[in-house]
Amino acid sequence: MNKTVNNKAWWLVLPVFLMVAFNALVPLMTVVNYSIQETFGNNEFFWSGTTWFEQILHDGEFHASLRRQLVFTGLVLLIEIPLGLAIALCMPRQGPWVSVCLVLVALPLLVPWNVVGSMWNIMALPDIGLLGKGINALGIPFNYTRQPISAWFTVVLMDVWHWTSLVLLLCYAGLVAIPDAYYQAAKVDGAGPWAVFRHIQLPKLKHVLTIAVLLRFMDSFMIYTEVIVLTGGGPGSTTKFLSIDLVQKALGGFDLGPAAAFSIVYFLIILFLSWLFYTLMMREEAR
Amino acid sequence: MAEIRLENLRHSYSANPQTDEDYALKRLTITWQDGGAYALLGPSGCGKTTLLNLISGLLTPTAGKILFDGRDVSRSSPEARNIAQVFQFPVIYDTMTVFDNLAFPLRNRGVPEAEIASRVGEVAGMLELTKTLHKRASGLTADGKQKISLGRGLVRPDVNVIMFDEPLTVIDPHLKWQLRSKLKELHLRTRRTMIYVTHDQTEALTFADQVVVMNLGEVVQAGTPVELFERPQHTFVGHFIGSPGMNVLPCEVRGGKAVFGGTPVDAANIGAANSRGRTELGVRPEFVSIASSGIPAEVVRVSDAGRYRIVETRSHGHTVKLLLKEGGEAPRGSTFLSFDPAHTQVYEDGWMAGAHR
Ligand SMILES: Nc1ncnc2c1ncn2[C@@H]1O[C@H](COP(=O)(O)OP(=O)(O)OP(=O)(O)O)[C@@H](O)[C@H]1O
Numbered sequence: 001m002n003k004t005v006n007n008k009a010w011w012l013v014l015p016v017f018l019m020v021a022f023n024a025l026v027p028l029m030t031v032v033n034y035s036i037q038e039t040f041g042n043n044e045f046f047w048s049g050t051t052w053f054e055q056i057l058h059d060g061e062f063h064a065s066l067r068r069q070l071v072f073t074g075l076v077l078l079i080e081i082p083l084g085l086a087i088a089l090c091m092p093r094q095g096p097w098v099s100v101c102l103v104l105v106a107l108p109l110l111v112p113w114n115v116v117g118s119m120w121n122i123m124a125l126p127d128i129g130l131l132g133k134g135i136n137a138l139g140i141p142f143n144y145t146r147q148p149i150s151a152w153f154t155v156v157l158m159d160v161w162h163w164t165s166l167v168l169l170l171c172y173a174g175l176v177a178i179p180d181a182y183y184q185a186a187k188v189d190g191a192g193p194w195a196v197f198r199h200i201q202l203p204k205l206k207h208v209l210t211i212a213v214l215l216r217f218m219d220s221f222m223i224y225t226e227v228i229v230l231t232g233g234g235p236g237s238t239t240k241f242l243s244i245d246l247v248q249k250a251l252g253g254f255d256l257g258p259a260a261a262f263s264i265v266y267f268l269i270i271l272f273l274s275w276l277f278y279t280l281m282m283r284e285e286a287r
Numbered sequence: 288m289a290e291i292r293l294e295n296l297r298h299s300y301s302a303n304p305q306t307d308e309d310y311a312l313k314r315l316t317i318t319w320q321d322g323g324a325y326a327l328l329g330p331s332g333c334g335k336t337t338l339l340n341l342i343s344g345l346l347t348p349t350a351g352k353i354l355f356d357g358r359d360v361s362r363s364s365p366e367a368r369n370i371a372q373v374f375q376f377p378v379i380y381d382t383m384t385v386f387d388n389l390a391f392p393l394r395n396r397g398v399p400e401a402e403i404a405s406r407v408g409e410v411a412g413m414l415e416l417t418k419t420l421h422k423r424a425s426g427l428t429a430d431g432k433q434k435i436s437l438g439r440g441l442v443r444p445d446v447n448v449i450m451f452d453e454p455l456t457v458i459d460p461h462l463k464w465q466l467r468s469k470l471k472e473l474h475l476r477t478r479r480t481m482i483y484v485t486h487d488q489t490e491a492l493t494f495a496d497q498v499v500v501m502n503l504g505e506v507v508q509a510g511t512p513v514e515l516f517e518r519p520q521h522t523f524v525g526h527f528i529g530s531p532g533m534n535v536l537p538c539e540v541r542g543g544k545a546v547f548g549g550t551p552v553d554a555a556n557i558g559a560a561n562s563r564g565r566t567e568l569g570v571r572p573e574f575v576s577i578a579s580s581g582i583p584a585e586v587v588r589v590s591d592a593g594r595y596r597i598v599e600t601r602s603h604g605h606t607v608k609l610l611l612k613e614g615g616e617a618p619r620g621s622t623f624l625s626f627d628p629a630h631t632q633v634y635e636d637g638w639m640a641g642a643h644r
């Protein structure tokens with residue numbers, strides 16, 4: 001058979017390419033553009049090379065917020081992933097309670113982010129908030145506007161409340177998809193609950209967990225709204241995470257160049273860490 | 288090793304069953320002898336898997352008892368019953384190697400590693416898995432995975448019964464034949480009770496000493512392949528076993544004869560018939576022959592089936608099939624049929640007249 005070789009089919013990709021370009025590439029390139037130039041307004045730009053990058057990479061404030069960000073994201077992942085998985089394992093898999101549980105569990109995901117922030121802001125108020133007052137009543141001093149520990153506790157708790165459901169729902173979907181035959185075989189083979197978890201449920205949930213970790217990592221690494229409403233980055237700058245720092249630099253200081261360089265470094269860190277998580281969690285597959 | 292007895296066993300998947308229709312397993316009393324090779328044969332949805340899951344303890348019966356050597360285990364866990372079961376679709380533990388998969392049932396029971404190695408080695412040898420023993424199980428083909436499932440069923444030497452639920456459906460035809468003979472060979476060697484579920488009659492008849500035929504949640508007949516062939520207790524068994532199946536023709540019982548379309552016919556069990564209900568005559572194509580007088584019939588079609596030919600005739604508005612050995616003239620046009628009286632049975636409401644139910 002005679003094959004005609006031509007590449008005209010590539011033209012069919014053009015619309016998608018244009019869409020992606022306007023969605024992602026053009027804005028990104030604008031930022032890249034800012035990051036290597038200097039401007040004093042009036043739309044006049046001067047070449048500045050890697051100056052802004054060097055400045056950002058040597059900026060102590062940036063280092064501090066990056067460290068805070070890593071600790072926060074680490075804590076959030078360490079709590080939300082096991083907790084979501086554990087609750088998913090306990091949820092009923094059939095019967096009338098399934099839909100009730102699912103709706104209850106999905107509720108936090110439906111609350112707008114700034115509302116989440118205000119809710120927790122009010123709830124944690126030491127004098128009138130349920131949480132704040134309750135903790136103080138226990139004899140533990142709690143004031144999230146003054147003590148960094150209290151602020152961190154509230155921020156982490158808020159994120160756990162807001163996002164554990166996502167992990168839970170992903171895990172639940174993964175669990176429900178495991179065919180009954182696996183559990184039956186395990187019973188016949190004399191496997192206990194731990195062996196069932198270790199050899200059936202966990203391996204079958206691997207892909208779902210990878211997705212959960214990636215989503216939670218990316219989201220928590222970019223957290224802004226809830227924290228800005230809850231603590232505004234304080235007390236001091238103890239809860240100033242990367243995105244808060246970025247916004248302060250870009251809008252507050254109107255330093256377009258350094259802020260653009262910051263954005264790119266921020267983006268590259270997320271890209272790199274996502275890749276790292278993905279390869280680590282998927283490395284078994286390759287063997 | 289144990290004799291397994293099921294007494295008035297019933298099972299329904301609905302919480303409060305009302306009628307017989309609600310039962311996936313209507314009522315079953317049967318004894319599986321220790322060391323027997325049984326085939327459980329029946330059409331899709333007749334309750335075969337339900338029965339196996341009841342024996343293994345994955346399901347708890349709605350009513351009735353399960354006795355292992357006289358001990359009531361109706362409510363014990365699968366582990367306590369010490370049984371092995373191979374499921375219809377391969378179940379493997381993805382993260383483990385083939386070796387660890389096969390060793391899993393033994394490890395869970397705390398068998399010493401040295402013994403595990405020898406048991407696994409033996410089973411792997413039998414199933415030709417030795418070369419892949421240290422590969423990850425998830426990388427194997429469907430055939431390989433089902434072999435692992437089979438292997439996990441065979442690896443424990445002391446089980447009361449091994450149950451196979453259509454284990455070879457996903458396996459290649461040539462391998463299927465080979466694995467089936469291996470199972471048979473294993474049974475002869477170890478004399479462990481085996482129950483083999485299938486809806487393929489050749490598979491059942493070649494594997495088992497005893498075949499249990501089920502239909503609509505009931506056992507219709509249990510017997511040796513020869514019994515099922517020569518004396519089907521129910522027209523369903525006559526249809527289901529044999530190819531082509533038994534001819535079932537409406538008849539009347541009059542004066543010690545079965546009358547089919549006006550022609551009196553002798554039947555082996557005519558003495559037991561009391562012409563209650565719907566009466567039918569059952570005769571296998573193997574026991575019908577062309578004669579010079581008898582039942583008038585019209586030859587419709589002759590088809591070649593290898594070593595014999597299938598002749599399809601019409602008689603009194605009903606199709607009657609018969610088998611002819613190779614060679615000789617193919618009959619044509621109008622002719623007469625004769626039924627072998629020793630292998631012609633009268634059925635009342637589907638059941639063989641005189642059969643104890
Ligand atoms: N988990 C279940 N819940 C409700 N009904 C079920 C369930 N499993 C089986 N049944 C019903 O019980 C009947 C018997 O099913 P079973 O699986 O035992 O049939 P089977 O003989 O094994 O069929 P197959 O050859 O298709 O495997 C069927 O009518 C089926 O629809």
Ligand SMILES: [Mg+2]
Binds near residue numbers: 335
């Ligand atoms: Mg079945």
